[in-house]
Amino acid sequence: MSRWQVVVAIRLKAEILDPAGQAVGHVLQQMGFDTIAQVRLGRLVDLEVEAEDREQAVAVAAEAARRLLANPVLEVFAVTEAREVGGHR
Amino acid sequence: MKAAVVTFPGSNCDEDTVIALERLGVEPVRRWYKDTDLGGAEWVILPGGFSYGDYLRSGALAARAPIMDAVEQLVARDQLHVLGICNGFQILCERGLLPGALRANRDGKFRCTWEGVRVASAPSAWPGFQVGQSFRLPIAHREGAFTVSEQELDRLFQEGTVFLQYCDREGRVVDEAANPNGSMGAVAGLARGRVMGLMPHPERAVSQFLGSEDGLEFLRLWLQGR
Numbered sequence: 134m135s136r137w138q139v140v141v142a143i144r145l146k147a148e149i150l151d152p153a154g155q156a157v158g159h160v161l162q163q164m165g166f167d168t169i170a171q172v173r174l175g176r177l178v179d180l181e182v183e184a185e186d187r188e189q190a191v192a193v194a195a196e197a198a199r200r201l202l203a204n205p206v207l208e209v210f211a212v213t214e215a216r217e218v219g220g221h222r
Numbered sequence: 223m224k225a226a227v228v229t230f231p232g233s234n235c236d237e238d239t240v241i242a243l244e245r246l247g248v249e250p251v252r253r254w255y256k257d258t259d260l261g262g263a264e265w266v267i268l269p270g271g272f273s274y275g276d277y278l279r280s281g282a283l284a285a286r287a288p289i290m291d292a293v294e295q296l297v298a299r300d301q302l303h304v305l306g307i308c309n310g311f312q313i314l315c316e317r318g319l320l321p322g323a324l325r326a327n328r329d330g331k332f333r334c335t336w337e338g339v340r341v342a343s344a345p346s347a348w349p350g351f352q353v354g355q356s357f358r359l360p361i362a363h364r365e366g367a368f369t370v371s372e373q374e375l376d377r378l379f380q381e382g383t384v385f386l387q388y389c390d391r392e393g394r395v396v397d398e399a400a401n402p403n404g405s406m407g408a409v410a411g412l413a414r415g416r417v418m419g420l421m422p423h424p425e426r427a428v429s430q431f432l433g434s435e436d437g438l439e440f441l442r443l444w445l446q447g448r
Binding site: 145149150151152153155156201202204206207 | 278279282286315316322323325326327328329330367369370404
């Protein structure tokens with residue numbers, strides 16, 4: 134077993150209204166960022182996973198996202214990164 | 223009749239719900255979220271509040287609490303009438319006991335207002351509710367906009383799962399004018415089988431000095447479920 138740092142990125146589906154993202158977008162506009170056309174807020178979850186290999190670490194993270202971290206009605210998720218951080222035991 | 227009120231960490235309407243039931247002559251048992259059974263209750267209310275501080279998503283963490291395993295098992299055996307109020311409704315959706323999800327309100331604000339709701343479809347398990355009957359009840363939430371796919375919404379209306387819709391003072395469902403949070407289909411509550419959930423708070427409308435007694439009538443009809 135080794136330890137893996139796995140990142141799960143969770144985003145609202147494109148069709149879901151994001152009032153918080155809109156508010157951030159408005160403030161960016163006020164600050165002069167007039168080239169930023171849209172802001173959508175999501176969530177990053179950093180997991181540390183004990184796993185045999187990268188594939189297993191990613192699979193565990195995806196299962197956690199399916200069962201709890203993301204709500205399939207509103208959100209989509211992707212495992213964006215998995216790197217080994219701990220040695221073999 | 224044995225009714226239970228569940229307290230999750232962060233519930234804040236459990237006490238009001240107990241008092242409302244007592245006014246109706248029901249002495250509820252109190253259950254804690256870590257309990258693994260409902261103490262023999264055949265009626266349960268999941269109250270409003272901010273379970274787990276709304277961490278991750280409203281209701282998401284409470285939906286996985288041990289007491290919810292017991293609720294799900296009894297629902298599967300048709301041995302339990304369930305009412306989820308506000309955060310309780312969010313918990314039921316997160317658990318998959320009711321369809322859809324509650325996302326952030328259209329205007330991004332916490333809405334704390336009195337709203338009209340109208341019975342859109344009479345739930346088979348609760349014969350006391352009549353289509354067109356309306357109630358004036360308070361809402362208090364930031365994530366109350368009911369959301370499903372368009373296709374699923376049509377299906378929910380067709381199969382009679384859409385129990386309550388927001389309405390104006392004349393009882394009309396007017397999507398923009400009477401929908402406080404941007405709910406699809408102006409949905410304020412659902413009922414499927416013996417599981418009911420709604421965003422408004424009937425337990426906060428149980429006497430005239432609170433502004434309305436409609437909530438008492440609502441809970442009385444809920445307790446008449448079969």
